[in-house]
Amino acid sequence: MKYYTIGEAAAMYNIPESTLRFYEKKGLLPFVERDEAGRRLFSERQLALLQIITCLKNTNMPINQIKQYMDWVVEGNSTIEKRLDMLLKHKRNVLDEIALMQEYLKGIEEKIERYQKQLRGGENL
Amino acid sequence: MKYYTIGEAAAMYNIPESTLRFYEKKGLLPFVERDEAGRRLFSERQLALLQIITCLKNTNMPINQIKQYMDWVVEGNSTIEKRLDMLLKHKRNVLDEIALMQEYLKGIEEKIERYQKQLRGGENL
């Protein structure tokens, strides 16, 4: 199987190496192997996990919760229902969060319009 | 003019008093008056500012940038163009951020579907 160094993985996902180490230490990135010299070996499996970590992180799932998810991944197939449940709840949260942002954005857009009106009016003074 | 205590303002906006004090100290909440005893008096003006602060904060504008906005508010009408410009840029940022979250959400939804398939398959074993 193809393995990648931490530097390669970091470059591929555009994540600092220090962050990858931090994630591994936090338990977000299980199954990382090592070569004889103790260097991390990232396989396709890690890259796939990194993919899902990225999705979760960028939709604001806290690291502790991602760790819970990964603990379930490590535990095996018996936890698929739990994982599914977590992802479904997270999906709801993300949709709610987006809806909320859109709501607050309306307030900002009103302010924008008022300023634009004010500026158009100002040109006639 | 009607004035509100910090406790009333906090209750109306569901923001801790400590946070209102923190915002004022940071410069996010200008023009707060005081009574003879040194207690804060929040007028309609503050409530309106709190409204916009809430919109900006909940769309992830950093506090430093909100402070810049408020500094311009304090400076007066000569800064309306700057404020408008900031809000327009912020609006773009928020829309981008929402689009990005929706993109990452897709990855999560794929994972959800795979788990659901796996569970449905499992029932037939």
Place this chain on the structure above:
DNA sequence: GTACGACTTAAACCTTGGTTTAAGTCAACA
């Protein structure tokens, strides 16, 4: 054989956005 670049670690450090604490002031009510 040595210097370089990529890696390793633990621990210290950093920023953001608040929250908590401790000590004090004041108004109003019993």
Place this chain on the structure above:
DNA sequence: TGTTGACTTAAACCAAGGTTTAAGTCGTAC
């Protein structure tokens, strides 16, 4: 008059999510 309750302050504290530092180990290219 004294004791609540709502307020005040500065300063300490906190959690999350990393980043930086310092010291060390390799493999390889010169």
